[in-house]
Amino acid sequence: MLKTNAKEFEKELIDLCEAFFDDQDGMPEIYHEQMIAGNLFNIITIDGEAQEFEYPMPTGSELKQKSLRKRYALLSLYKALSKKFAKTLPWGSFTGIRPTALAREAVESGEIKEYAVSEFLQREFMISQEKASLANKVIKNQKGIIKNDHLVDFYVNIPVCPTRCAYCSFISSEIKAVKNLMPDYLQALIKEIRAMKKLIFDKALIVRNIYVGGGTPTVLDAQELDMLLSELSFRVNEFTVECGRPDTITREKLDVLEKHGVSRICINPQTFSNATLKRIGRQHTSMQTFEAYSLALEKGFKVNMDVIIGLPGEKSATIKKTISTLLELYPNNITLHTLCVKNGSVFKDEKPELGFKNLSKILTFAENQLMESGYKPYYLYRQKHQLGGLENVGFYRDDDICQFNIDSMEETSSIIAVGANAISKRVFSVEKRIERQPNVKFLPEYIQRIDEMIERKQKLFNNV
Numbered sequence: 001m002l003k004t005n006a007k008e009f010e011k012e013l014i015d016l017c018e019a020f021f022d023d024q025d026g027m028p029e030i031y032h033e034q035m036i037a038g039n040l041f042n043i044i045t046i047d048g049e050a051q052e053f054e055y056p057m058p059t060g061s062e063l064k065q066k067s068l069r070k071r072y073a074l075l076s077l078y079k080a081l082s083k084k085f086a087k088t089l090p091w092g093s094f095t096g097i098r099p100t101a102l103a104r105e106a107v108e109s110g111e112i113k114e115y116a117v118s119e120f121l122q123r124e125f126m127i128s129q130e131k132a133s134l135a136n137k138v139i140k141n142q143k144g145i146i147k148n149d150h151l152v153d154f155y156v157n158i159p160v161c162p163t164r165c166a167y168c169s170f171i172s173s174e175i176k177a178v179k180n181l182m183p184d185y186l187q188a189l190i191k192e193i194r195a196m197k198k199l200i201f202d203k204a205l206i207v208r209n210i211y212v213g214g215g216t217p218t219v220l221d222a223q224e225l226d227m228l229l230s231e232l233s234f235r236v237n238e239f240t241v242e243c244g245r246p247d248t249i250t251r252e253k254l255d256v257l258e259k260h261g262v263s264r265i266c267i268n269p270q271t272f273s274n275a276t277l278k279r280i281g282r283q284h285t286s287m288q289t290f291e292a293y294s295l296a297l298e299k300g301f302k303v304n305m306d307v308i309i310g311l312p313g314e315k316s317a318t319i320k321k322t323i324s325t326l327l328e329l330y331p332n333n334i335t336l337h338t339l340c341v342k343n344g345s346v347f348k349d350e351k352p353e354l355g356f357k358n359l360s361k362i363l364t365f366a367e368n369q370l371m372e373s374g375y376k377p378y379y380l381y382r383q384k385h386q387l388g389g390l391e392n393v394g395f396y397r398d399d400d401i402c403q404f405n406i407d408s409m410e411e412t413s414s415i416i417a418v419g420a421n422a423i424s425k426r427v428f429s430v431e432k433r434i435e436r437q438p439n440v441k442f443l444p445e446y447i448q449r450i451d452e453m454i455e456r457k458q459k460l461f462n463n464v
């Protein structure tokens with residue numbers, strides 16, 4: 001139970017409390033008071049016991065002052081909880097999604113020098129030395145990614161899967177439930193793509209990367225894929241299709257992808273334990289991952305692979321085996337996700353088999369194993385309800401970054417996104433702001449309201 005007089009930051013303060021008590025039952029009675037009296041004071045009272053924290057008065061623009069008041073409100077609450085319960089969180093008082101964006105902004109605004117990122121994250125947010133250093137590495141590896149308001153990425157969403165995986169937090173329908181809608185969905189999608197191509201031409205935008213994601217785009221058959229990809233005739237830097245589930249990959253479909261210039265595909269093992277795959281309702285085996293990977297290499301695609309740490313029933317040994325198998329396969333990119341358990345998920349009440357402390361250790365072990373094998377971290381983000389308050393990190397090898405992952409996860413590029421539940425973004429790099437325009441979430445509504453979806457994006461990019 002948290003009571004605060006700093007109503008403007010109530011949501012973030014609650015998020016921090018929830019992260020702190022994630023693995024414990026019940027929250028104590030906490031009262032947070034923020035006062036300005038020459039300096040800034042935060043007084044945190046936990047079960048009647050008060051602790052006081054003092055900071056210099058925030059200065060600068062109104063926005064900057066508010067951001068510093070929030071930073072210090074969270075830092076005070078974190079310090080008080082840490083002291084009272086003798087516990088720390090890997091990402092300290094930072095409750096946001098992108099620690100790297102926060103550090104980049106601090107450098108760009110002149111608050112800190114580039115060499116001081118790690119120290120800044122530890123001092124101002126009490127982020128652990130290990131995580132601050134990871135964020136610092138990611139920022140360094142992202143350097144040189146060009147920003148230009150005329151460069152955009154093109155994203156196509158296929159929110160349909162062969163079956164639902166039990167842990168999945170994405171909006172996606174099982175193919176059998178929407179099979180009869182697919183012809184109309186593809187027609188609406190093509191209408192939207194064509195309208196966006198005209199917009200791109202009229203506004204002299206340049207498409208840098210294409211990403212077809214979902215869901216599982218390779219749930220479409222070879223003819224449907226052929227029809228869809230024929231519409232995506234931009235000359236791009238990088239063209240990625242999220243195949244995702246190895247059980248949807250066939251030679252015929254890969255031939256179609258190759259014909260249309262796809263350069264990279266994702267084949268996601270999630271784990272190499274067949275017992276876990278069965279437990280999480282993921283209807284494929286490790287053998288199918290190996291077979292799909294071998295087909296992809298034969299065709300010369302670059303391959304990204306996703307795994308999840310903290311899957312139900314997995315102990316350290318199983319996770320270590322997954323990591324060593326990944327390293328044997330040696331794909332171009334690897335993303336390590338920490339399991340995210342949303343309210344309403346079937347795994348909501350499950351605690352990780354190996355405990356939160358060991359989960360954190362095994363994630364660090366996995367990150368280090370990858371780095372020792374030549375992989376470098378290049379994007380990093382966090383989600384709410386992620387086990388142990390941990391993170392997702394993407395790695396590349398041999399200078400082979402998947403640019404779209406930086407653009408979308410770090411929100412550094414405008415994205416024209418088509419399809420149900422696709423969210424378009426316009427990044428105003430000079431003004432340092434982002435405008436978003438989501439399409440409706442579900443297929444029937446999307447098909448019905450396709451003209452409105454097109455108009456929304458025409459408005460978003462109207463004054464380029």
Ligand SMILES: C[S@@+](CC[C@H](N)C(=O)[O-])C[C@H]1O[C@@H](n2cnc3c(N)ncnc32)[C@H](O)[C@@H]1O
Pocket residue numbers: 161167168169170214215216242243244245267268270306307308337338339340341342
């Ligand atoms: C957009 S999803 C789709 C990928 C593709 N359909 C597949 O299943 O292989 C991208 C990635 O998010 C990760 N993911 C999905 N749900 C998750 C969860 N609850 N916790 C952690 N990672 C999750 C998985 O690793 C997945 O590969």
Ligand code: SF4
Pocket residue numbers: 160161162163164165168169170172214215216244245
């Ligand atoms: S196939 Fe991918 S997107 Fe579909 S339910 Fe499984 S994890 Fe989610």
